[in-house]
Amino acid sequence: MTYAAVTSEVVARLGTLVGEENLSTAQAVLDLHAHDQSFHAPHRGEVVVWPQTGEQVAEVLRLANSLLIPVTPWGVGTSLEGNPIPLHGGILLSLERMKRIIEVHADDFQVTVEPGIGHKDLNAHLARFGLFFAPDPGANASIGGMLANNAAGIRTVRYGASKDNVLQMRVALADGRLIRVGSRSVKQSAGYDLLHLFVGSEGTLGVITEATLKLHAVTEYMGAALAAFQTVADAVQAVVAIRGSGLDPAALEFIDAAHAAMLREAEGVNLTDHPTLFMEFHAAHTDALAMNLAMVQEICADLDAVHFHATTDAAERRKLWHARHASYEISVRQFPGKKLYLGDVSVPISAYPELIGYIEQVREECAVPLYLIGHAGDGNIHVEMPYETDAEYARCADINARIVRKAQDLNGTATGEHGVGLGKAKYMRYEHGEALDVMQAIKQTLDPNNILNPGKIFPHDIG
Amino acid sequence: MTYAAVTSEVVARLGTLVGEENLSTAQAVLDLHAHDQSFHAPHRGEVVVWPQTGEQVAEVLRLANSLLIPVTPWGVGTSLEGNPIPLHGGILLSLERMKRIIEVHADDFQVTVEPGIGHKDLNAHLARFGLFFAPDPGANASIGGMLANNAAGIRTVRYGASKDNVLQMRVALADGRLIRVGSRSVKQSAGYDLLHLFVGSEGTLGVITEATLKLHAVTEYMGAALAAFQTVADAVQAVVAIRGSGLDPAALEFIDAAHAAMLREAEGVNLTDHPTLFMEFHAAHTDALAMNLAMVQEICADLDAVHFHATTDAAERRKLWHARHASYEISVRQFPGKKLYLGDVSVPISAYPELIGYIEQVREECAVPLYLIGHAGDGNIHVEMPYETDAEYARCADINARIVRKAQDLNGTATGEHGVGLGKAKYMRYEHGEALDVMQAIKQTLDPNNILNPGKIFPHDIG
Numbered sequence: 023m024t025y026a027a028v029t030s031e032v033v034a035r036l037g038t039l040v041g042e043e044n045l046s047t048a049q050a051v052l053d054l055h056a057h058d059q060s061f062h063a064p065h066r067g068e069v070v071v072w073p074q075t076g077e078q079v080a081e082v083l084r085l086a087n088s089l090l091i092p093v094t095p096w097g098v099g100t101s102l103e104g105n106p107i108p109l110h111g112g113i114l115l116s117l118e119r120m121k122r123i124i125e126v127h128a129d130d131f132q133v134t135v136e137p138g139i140g141h142k143d144l145n146a147h148l149a150r151f152g153l154f155f156a157p158d159p160g161a162n163a164s165i166g167g168m169l170a171n172n173a174a175g176i177r178t179v180r181y182g183a184s185k186d187n188v189l190q191m192r193v194a195l196a197d198g199r200l201i202r203v204g205s206r207s208v209k210q211s212a213g214y215d216l217l218h219l220f221v222g223s224e225g226t227l228g229v230i231t232e233a234t235l236k237l238h239a240v241t242e243y244m245g246a247a248l249a250a251f252q253t254v255a256d257a258v259q260a261v262v263a264i265r266g267s268g269l270d271p272a273a274l275e276f277i278d279a280a281h282a283a284m285l286r287e288a289e290g291v292n293l294t295d296h297p298t299l300f301m302e303f304h305a306a307h308t309d310a311l312a313m314n315l316a317m318v319q320e321i322c323a324d325l326d327a328v329h330f331h332a333t334t335d336a337a338e339r340r341k342l343w344h345a346r347h348a349s350y351e352i353s354v355r356q357f358p359g360k361k362l363y364l365g366d367v368s369v370p371i372s373a374y375p376e377l378i379g380y381i382e383q384v385r386e387e388c389a390v391p392l393y394l395i396g397h398a399g400d401g402n403i404h405v406e407m408p409y410e411t412d413a414e415y416a417r418c419a420d421i422n423a424r425i426v427r428k429a430q431d432l433n434g435t436a437t438g439e440h441g442v443g444l445g446k447a448k449y450m451r452y453e454h455g456e457a458l459d460v461m462q463a464i465k466q467t468l469d470p471n472n473i474l475n476p477g478k479i480f481p482h483d484i485g
Numbered sequence: 486m487t488y489a490a491v492t493s494e495v496v497a498r499l500g501t502l503v504g505e506e507n508l509s510t511a512q513a514v515l516d517l518h519a520h521d522q523s524f525h526a527p528h529r530g531e532v533v534v535w536p537q538t539g540e541q542v543a544e545v546l547r548l549a550n551s552l553l554i555p556v557t558p559w560g561v562g563t564s565l566e567g568n569p570i571p572l573h574g575g576i577l578l579s580l581e582r583m584k585r586i587i588e589v590h591a592d593d594f595q596v597t598v599e600p601g602i603g604h605k606d607l608n609a610h611l612a613r614f615g616l617f618f619a620p621d622p623g624a625n626a627s628i629g630g631m632l633a634n635n636a637a638g639i640r641t642v643r644y645g646a647s648k649d650n651v652l653q654m655r656v657a658l659a660d661g662r663l664i665r666v667g668s669r670s671v672k673q674s675a676g677y678d679l680l681h682l683f684v685g686s687e688g689t690l691g692v693i694t695e696a697t698l699k700l701h702a703v704t705e706y707m708g709a710a711l712a713a714f715q716t717v718a719d720a721v722q723a724v725v726a727i728r729g730s731g732l733d734p735a736a737l738e739f740i741d742a743a744h745a746a747m748l749r750e751a752e753g754v755n756l757t758d759h760p761t762l763f764m765e766f767h768a769a770h771t772d773a774l775a776m777n778l779a780m781v782q783e784i785c786a787d788l789d790a791v792h793f794h795a796t797t798d799a800a801e802r803r804k805l806w807h808a809r810h811a812s813y814e815i816s817v818r819q820f821p822g823k824k825l826y827l828g829d830v831s832v833p834i835s836a837y838p839e840l841i842g843y844i845e846q847v848r849e850e851c852a853v854p855l856y857l858i859g860h861a862g863d864g865n866i867h868v869e870m871p872y873e874t875d876a877e878y879a880r881c882a883d884i885n886a887r888i889v890r891k892a893q894d895l896n897g898t899a900t901g902e903h904g905v906g907l908g909k910a911k912y913m914r915y916e917h918g919e920a921l922d923v924m925q926a927i928k929q930t931l932d933p934n935n936i937l938n939p940g941k942i943f944p945h946d947i948g
Binding site: 127129130131132171172173174178183185186195199200201202203205206207208209210211212213214215216217218219221222223227239262265266268269306307309310313368369370371372397400401402429433434435436437438439440441442446449450453454455456457458459460461463464465466467468479 | 590592593594595634635636637641646648649658662663664665666668669670671672673674675676677678679680681682684685686690702725728729731732733769770772773776831832833834835860863864865892896897898899900901902903904905909912913916917918919920921922923924926927928929930931942
């Protein structure tokens with residue numbers, strides 16, 4: 023595919039569509055939108071546009087499609103696999119100025135929003151209704167970006183990923199059509215599920231211009247627990263036991279001894295040098311919460327926990343979770359001048375012990391700095407590997423490839439929540455087999471000129 | 486599209502693929518597979534084949550595709566919208582002989598099955614593991630049929646529909662490819678969500694040959710409650726209040742006064758002639774269950790319930806639920822010589838009072854026998870209208886069309902759980918707008934010869 027350049031005439035036409043004040047070709051602006059929070063090399067688009075409405079998004083796509091100019095949608099740039107990097111230049115389509123809350127449907131536990139709003143900003147607004155949007159990837163990611171990547175985070179174990187928390191979307195297609203997919207009815211069996219086809223498609227099939235999200239009632243009774251174990255194997259066995267107990271934790275997170283030490287030193291959290299589980303429980307009554315915490319303590323004691331601490335104190339809980347929430351940024355800060363190679367594999371929970379055991383073995387063999395932090399309740403683990411030189415990068419990539427293959431062989435996936443982006447495309451054939459051809463055929467049907475976020479997801483499409 | 490006939494040569498080739506003992510052209514067999522449980526007119530296929538493996542399914546499709554012979558997949562025939570009626574003849578592809586439980590992954594709360602197994606048979610097997618598959622449409626529907634129609638039923642309000650309870654499937658495509666979609670990892674953000682594209686596609690995009698399902702732990706503490714109200718408006722307000730209370734009922738069902746009387750007379754259930762709610766609650770502790778039932782009683786009392794009864798006695802609960810479970814069959818038996826026109830609209834819960842009010846108004850205007858029964862917790866309502874003559878049928882169809890339009894205008898859907906099948910295709914354009922063209926484009930991409938269950942879902946495709 024040969025793309026056309028964004029000429030001054032194209033810029034003028036875009037200005038007519040979105041308004042002169044809503045586009046920029048300034049180098050500083052292009053640079054700001056040339057990279058996400060991942061280790062992937064930046065690449066600049068040729069123009070940044072900030073449409074104000076779904077109709078404007080559709081018109082920009084229609085124009086780009088007619089001229090064969092690539093379009094890369096942009097939420098707020100917090101993704102972790104290079105998903106919104108405009109690899110082929112062209113138009114960087116930012117949704118940052120479409121951040122209205124269109125309507126709170128409080129009786130339906132739903133809210134309709136524009137894609138540019140951050141999930142933290144949304145939840146701040148929803149608090150007055152006693153409601154919240156559950157998926158929480160840590161950073162203040164935009165709702166549109168979360169849906170496009172099917173982001174998940176720490177509460178997925180109880181509330182599901184982004185795909186489980188959306189009911190309806192408006193989507194602009196490559197050819198400028200603006201369609202509505204899904205339904206505000208929580209039940210719908212009316213033809214193909216296009217909603218979930220667009221969720222997680224990373225902007226390669228269409229651009230989300232509006233979304234109606236499922237909400238949950240804010241829980242009044244919340245407790246947190248922290249358990250440290252002698253060995254990783256014990257900690258991981260506790261994860262399996264807690265998942266099997268019916269306790270339904272709202273979060274069930276794992277960090278290894280090295281990561282625990284890092285968080286303690288950086289944030290003063292009371293952690294020992296042991297593999298550690300962070301847990302959160304939500305309950306309808308205070309008694310039920312106390313019973314849950316007691317049951318968890320028992321499970322952890324049975325698995326020889328060396329340390330267990332539970333709290334229902336809100337301030338203490340928040341401090342504990344702050345360390346977990348900010349762990350990625352803390353990790354980055356620990357290695358000034360270095361980048362962080364980040365993995366994201368996920369497996370069925372029964373395979374988690376074997377996966378973690380394998381990663382530990384690789385770490386030992388390769389003698390590299392490698393930190394483990396993961397959404398253990400979902401079988402999802404992130405390896406973090408600081409690197410500086412090209413040789414170190416190559417070693418990280420090689421280690422990650424081995425871990426990905428192991429996860430895939432354990433009936434798992436190369437990516438639990440960060441999406442394919444730039445880094446995972448090469449693993450898709452092994453993961454999907456001929457189903458990858460079906461994905462490609464759908465891409466070809468909906469975006470025959472391959473203008474939408476080209477270079478992502480499909481291995482042969484890497485530019 | 487002109488299809489080819491199933492000649493004796495074709496029958497012979499099919500026999501080679503699946504074995505002579507696994508096909509039939511006997512009229513009695515064709516008749517048995519010519520209709521589902523709906524009011525739709527029967528139509529015979531030309532041959533019934535019972536493949537034994539996914540590979541055989543794929544080979545049958547490959548052959549049919551090369552010869553332009555339509556193929557209609559068949560679960561067990563309990564669907565309610567004509568979904569598996571072989572409208573264009575051809576091959577009736579029954580999955581009834583593929584009913585193995587391939588593996589119970591107890592630690593993962595998962596099971597892998599062939600599509601022909603009934604969900605009740607599956608749950609009988611799973612009981613020994615303390616696990617169950619939650620979606621329950623009433624009849625002993627096959628898992629494959631439930632997934633193909635995205636069936637739901639009484640427990641959807643808590644556990645979701647079929648689409649929410651499946652992780653991975655093998656699917657045979659029209660051209661004979663056999664692909665795997667989804668992942669046994671509960672988290673996956675690795676490309677397009679083909680899993681949910683095939684779920685609910687009613688056999689028009691592919692044939693499900695294997696599925697890995699999500700399971701839940703069998704609940705030890707279960708309670709039921711029954712509440713009768715003076716008016717439909719009060720009952721429906723109670724539904725909205727219970728949904729908003731955070732009580733998380735496992736079932737929340739509504740029947741109108743006429744239907745309550747019918748169930749009482751047919752089954753001896755202790756029901757009065759009032760709009761009535763059936764509810765079920767699952768809890769982790771007996772105290773929590775008692776607290777839930779007390780809270781529900783309070784909500785119902787606030788809305789002037791004329792009768793309230795709660796029980797934690799298992800036998801009593803089962804008797805109560807038997808009447809609700811068998812209500813469709815009971816309704817059919819009440820009108821010997823008549824058929825039952827059945828609706829299936831669904832709306833956001835806040836719109837439920839207006840929808841029900843509208844239906845009552847239509848009933849009054851038209852002076853027709855019309856019974857209301859629905860999964861109120863999901864905003865889903867079924868109207869049942871007995872009819873005999875063509876004129877009565879036309880009147881039912883007209884009334885249903887008005888109700889569908891009303892539901893769609895209330896941000897709802899023509900079908901909450903029965904699927905589009907034969908009867909709802911004409912409503913799809915209004916419901917989906919241009920998104921219907923996207924569905925059609927995907928159909929064209931995956932089944933260019935339109936051999937898979939032709940005549941379903943798409944309005945212009947009705948033969």
